[in-house]
Amino acid sequence: MPGWVVSVVVPIVSVLAALGLWELISRTETISQRDLPAMSTTVQALWSMIQTAAFWIAFGQTVRGWAIGLGLAAAIAIPVGIALGSSDFAASAFRVPIEFLRPIPSAALIPLLFLTLGTTLKSEVFLATFGAFWPLLVQTMYGVRDVDPIAIDTARSFRLGRVERLYRVTLPSALPYIFTGIRISSTVALILAFTAELFMGTPGLGQRLNFYESFGLNPEIYALALATGLLGVAIHFVVSALEKYVLRWHPSQRKGTTA
Amino acid sequence: MSPRLYRTLKISAEIAVPILLLVAWQLYTLARDDPKFPTPTTIAGEFQDLFLFSQFDTHVVPSLERIFVGFAIAVVIGVALGIPLGLSRIGRSAAMPHIEYWRAIPPPALLPISIILLHSIGNTQKISFIAFFCIFPVLLNTIDGVRAIEPTLIDTARSYRIPTHERIRRIVFPAALPQIFAGMRTSLALAVIVMVLSEYFSSTDGVGYVLLISKNTFEFKPMWAAILLIGILGYLLNALFLLVERHVLAWHRGWRAATPQ
Amino acid sequence: MLLEIKGLGKTYGTGPTATHAVGDVSFSVDEGEFVCVVGPSGCGKTTLLKCIGGLLRPSAGEVLLRGSPVTGPPERMALVFQEYSRSLMPWMSVRSNVLLPLRHKKLSKRERTSLVEDALGAVGLTRFMDRYPWQLSGGMQQRVAIARALAYQPSILLMDEPFASVDAQTRGDLEDLVLQVRDEFGITILFVTHDIDESVYLSDRVVVLTHSPTEVKELIPVELPKPRDQIATKAEPDFAQLRAHVYRLIKREQDVQGVVAPQAVEVAEAEAAVPPGGTAV
Numbered sequence: 006m007p008g009w010v011v012s013v014v015v016p017i018v019s020v021l022a023a024l025g026l027w028e029l030i031s032r033t034e035t036i037s038q039r040d041l042p043a044m045s046t047t048v049q050a051l052w053s054m055i056q057t058a059a060f061w062i063a064f065g066q067t068v069r070g071w072a073i074g075l076g077l078a079a080a081i082a083i084p085v086g087i088a089l090g091s092s093d094f095a096a097s098a099f100r101v102p103i104e105f106l107r108p109i110p111s112a113a114l115i116p117l118l119f120l121t122l123g124t125t126l127k128s129e130v131f132l133a134t135f136g137a138f139w140p141l142l143v144q145t146m147y148g149v150r151d152v153d154p155i156a157i158d159t160a161r162s163f164r165l166g167r168v169e170r171l172y173r174v175t176l177p178s179a180l181p182y183i184f185t186g187i188r189i190s191s192t193v194a195l196i197l198a199f200t201a202e203l204f205m206g207t208p209g210l211g212q213r214l215n216f217y218e219s220f221g222l223n224p225e226i227y228a229l230a231l232a233t234g235l236l237g238v239a240i241h242f243v244v245s246a247l248e249k250y251v252l253r254w255h256p257s258q259r260k261g262t263t264a
Numbered sequence: 265m266s267p268r269l270y271r272t273l274k275i276s277a278e279i280a281v282p283i284l285l286l287v288a289w290q291l292y293t294l295a296r297d298d299p300k301f302p303t304p305t306t307i308a309g310e311f312q313d314l315f316l317f318s319q320f321d322t323h324v325v326p327s328l329e330r331i332f333v334g335f336a337i338a339v340v341i342g343v344a345l346g347i348p349l350g351l352s353r354i355g356r357s358a359a360m361p362h363i364e365y366w367r368a369i370p371p372p373a374l375l376p377i378s379i380i381l382l383h384s385i386g387n388t389q390k391i392s393f394i395a396f397f398c399i400f401p402v403l404l405n406t407i408d409g410v411r412a413i414e415p416t417l418i419d420t421a422r423s424y425r426i427p428t429h430e431r432i433r434r435i436v437f438p439a440a441l442p443q444i445f446a447g448m449r450t451s452l453a454l455a456v457i458v459m460v461l462s463e464y465f466s467s468t469d470g471v472g473y474v475l476l477i478s479k480n481t482f483e484f485k486p487m488w489a490a491i492l493l494i495g496i497l498g499y500l501l502n503a504l505f506l507l508v509e510r511h512v513l514a515w516h517r518g519w520r521a522a523t524p525q
Numbered sequence: 526m527l528l529e530i531k532g533l534g535k536t537y538g539t540g541p542t543a544t545h546a547v548g549d550v551s552f553s554v555d556e557g558e559f560v561c562v563v564g565p566s567g568c569g570k571t572t573l574l575k576c577i578g579g580l581l582r583p584s585a586g587e588v589l590l591r592g593s594p595v596t597g598p599p600e601r602m603a604l605v606f607q608e609y610s611r612s613l614m615p616w617m618s619v620r621s622n623v624l625l626p627l628r629h630k631k632l633s634k635r636e637r638t639s640l641v642e643d644a645l646g647a648v649g650l651t652r653f654m655d656r657y658p659w660q661l662s663g664g665m666q667q668r669v670a671i672a673r674a675l676a677y678q679p680s681i682l683l684m685d686e687p688f689a690s691v692d693a694q695t696r697g698d699l700e701d702l703v704l705q706v707r708d709e710f711g712i713t714i715l716f717v718t719h720d721i722d723e724s725v726y727l728s729d730r731v732v733v734l735t736h737s738p739t740e741v742k743e744l745i746p747v748e749l750p751k752p753r754d755q756i757a758t759k760a761e762p763d764f765a766q767l768r769a770h771v772y773r774l775i776k777r778e779q780d781v782q783g784v785v786a787p788q789a790v791e792v793a794e795a796e797a798a799v800p801p802g803g804t805a806v
Contacts, residue, residue, distance in 0.1 A: 011353060011354055015354060015358050016358065016360060019358040019359070019361060020361045020362070023362060040380050040383075093274075094270075094273070094274055094277065097274045097277060097278050098274070098277035098278055098280075099281060101281070102281065102285055104499065105282075105495065105499060106495070108453065108456070108495055108497075108498025109498065110460050110494060112457055113460055113475060113491045113494045113495070115464065115475070115479075116487050117300075117488075117491070119479060120300065120484075121300055192368070195370055196372065196457075199370040199372055199373060200372045200461065203375070204372075204465070210373075211372065211373075214373065214376065218376040226376050226377060227377065230369070230373045230376075230377055233369060233373040234365055234366075234369035234373065237368035237369050237370060238364060238368045238369075240368070241368045414611045416606055416608055416611035416612045417612065419575075419580055419606070419612075420604075420606065420612045422580055422598055423578055423579070423580060423598045423602075423604040424598070424603070424625070425597075425598050425626075426626060426628075426629060434614075434617075434625065434628075438614070438616040515615055515616045515657060516615070516616070518615075518657060518659055518660065519615035519659040522659040522660065523610050523615075523659055
């Protein structure tokens with residue numbers, strides 16, 4: 006089968022088939038239409054939704070929470086990660102606290118934030134930042150520690166100072182790890198921004214989902230979930246494209262990876 | 265500085281820093297005297313009362329059960345799908361749009377739907393919800409692991425005419441295993457998070473439920489104890505997993521150490 | 526005549542960017558013969574061997590093993606690769622590695638065990654049966670690969686520059702091992718190498734290849750006394766004359782082909798080795 010058929014036609018057919026299957030399962034009441042609104046019904050609900058200002062405002066609020074959360078996390082985690090990764094001593098000293106704080110799912114902090122910071126953007130951002138911080142910190146540390154010692158020695162033999170070594174050798178070498186961290190953190194930040202909205206009621210798409218859920222508006226629930234999924238895909242796409250662009254010189258970009 | 269002195273200082277720092285942080289935390293909460301932020305000692309006490317004995321069966325066990333079963337199902341499905349997809353370009357092409365979508369959607373967006381479709385908030389709903397999202401890290405890493413198999417290994421299998429099922433069982437699967445384990449590690453961490461979220465959203469027992477109740481009753485001590493528990497759970501599960509990985513992948517470590525890459 | 530190669534050609538890709546690795550190669554190998562194939566680097570030796578071994582489909586010509594055309598890896602043929610560390614399974618012990626190709630053959634457990642033990646004994650690795658391959662030195666790992674091929678009981682053994690990644694001293698031991706194994710097991714060997722001395726030392730006949738698109742430049746019979754000896758044989762005047770002759774042929778080819786063409790072939794061979802996402806399982 007020619008290459009272009011496989012990479013273009015097959016995925017499209019696959020998606021159309023899945024959508025068709027959805028329509029079929031719902032319309033034939035294999036799963037009741039109340040529980041699973043038909044694909045066409047859901048798309049219609051989505052279409053109506055995206056014509057309302059309320060939707061786009063909520064959309065913007067979720068993106069805002071994600072962006073600030075990710076941005077703050079990066080602003081703190083990358084420098085700290087570089088500092089800890091460069092110093093074997095510091096990395097050891099802080100190893101235990103990091104290992105203990107890392108596994109705490111930010112989700113566990115929801116009630117605390119609800120009762121202290123309330124249902125404000127601050128809560129959402131705190132949650133997103135806390136969650137996005139750890140993967141990025143760890144990845145940055147790995148990246149800095151994994152720098153080829155021969156490259157560093159070469160730089161030193163050319164009498165490059167510490168700062169220059171940092172941004173000419175260490176950072177470019179650690180960049181793939183940092184980007185992996187950004188990709189993971191981006192996903193986490195979106196999940197947490199949405200979670201804050203769903204559970205705490207901070208404004209955004211998650212809050213709208215809560216609203217529809219409390220009124221039992223199933224087509225809208227599905228439509229919003231669909232939209233949120235598409236937002237997730239879009240964000241993932243943007244971050245991956247950025248990664249591919251920045252790292253286009255790196256050997257890891259040669260063979261395609263999926264994870 | 266002599267290496268010995270450096271090592272001693274390093275180890276002392278490793279011990280001292282956590283202790284200093286704990287002490288600082290204790291002093292800060294004592295000074296602040298805010299019920300919202302109890303002292304570490306209070307939290308530890310509450311933790312012991314709550315979880316270590318009385319509520320262990322009621323809450324910790326159901327949560328653990330959901331994590332383990334959901335994770336196990338996700339691993340089996342992820343590997344079972346990942347191996348054929350890793351080997352088939354057409355299969356991957358057809359499956360990738362779906363995989364890309366479902367792995368990008370934030371799990372909480374599907375919480376209401378999972379309840380609607382399964383008509384319950386019981387164990388089955390929780391486990392299916394956890395299993396569903398935990399499939400993806402395993403699946404994607406399995407696919408990557410299979411695709412990255414050394415071509416010479418495959419050529420060897422072909423030249424010795426090893427039949428397909430033997431090839432998959434004895435060559436493809438072990439070769440991809442290190443990558444599969446990496447995916448499993450991510451999935452396990454994800455399982456803990458998704459478990460908390462699904463219990464917090466709607467449940468009648470479990471650690472997430474304790475969290476929810478404490479919020480509703482403004483009880484900060486159980487809340488912090490629950491946070492502590494979830495952190496410990498995550499840490500222990502990860503440590504346990506690493507132990508298993510170390511044993512299963514012993515050959516891989518030895519091979520990497522001995523072979524220049 | 527055990528193996529016959531007729532007009533074999535292999536081109537990677539199509540159109541103006543196609544890489545013609547193998548042009549038109551024809552020669553034959555008799556039962557029990559030790560034939561070495563030498564050529565300038567990048568001339569397509571690996572491609573040629575893979576086509577003969579049934580791992581690549583030729584673009585032209587055919588390969589006949591005992592009169593039957595080779596369309597996939599034939600049953601009575603075994604291949605030893607250059608990169609031993611990438612052809613031995615690191616999660617299996619030495620014994621399991623040698624056993625692996627025998628599992629699907631119709632043999633009893635006892636027969637399999639004795640084949641494995643005999644093969645490992647023949648290469649001198651009996652004491653290391655339960656170690657992992659990566660715990661052994663490079664030379665020993667290549668012995669494991671050879672043992673694996675032997676246990677498979679092939680009529681003909683194809684070897685693709687098997688000693689290129691091994692240090693010079695070990696190489697001499699391995700060369701003698703291969704000769705010994707040939708005598709003991711009576712198999713035919715087709716040996717690809719870029720080491721001219723090695724090709725003359727080991728073979729009954731040397732096939733000298735041209736630059737890519739490769740063809741047979743010359744077939745040189747090697748009538749040095751047997752058994753071969755690393756010191757005595759290499760001191761023979763005929764040895765020096767033969768190796769000089771081969772060297773001159775290759776040097777002439779290298780001067781003609783330049784630098785670009787062989788690199789193109791090597792890149793094409795490397796790319797062909799990467800499974801295009803779908804491994805041919």
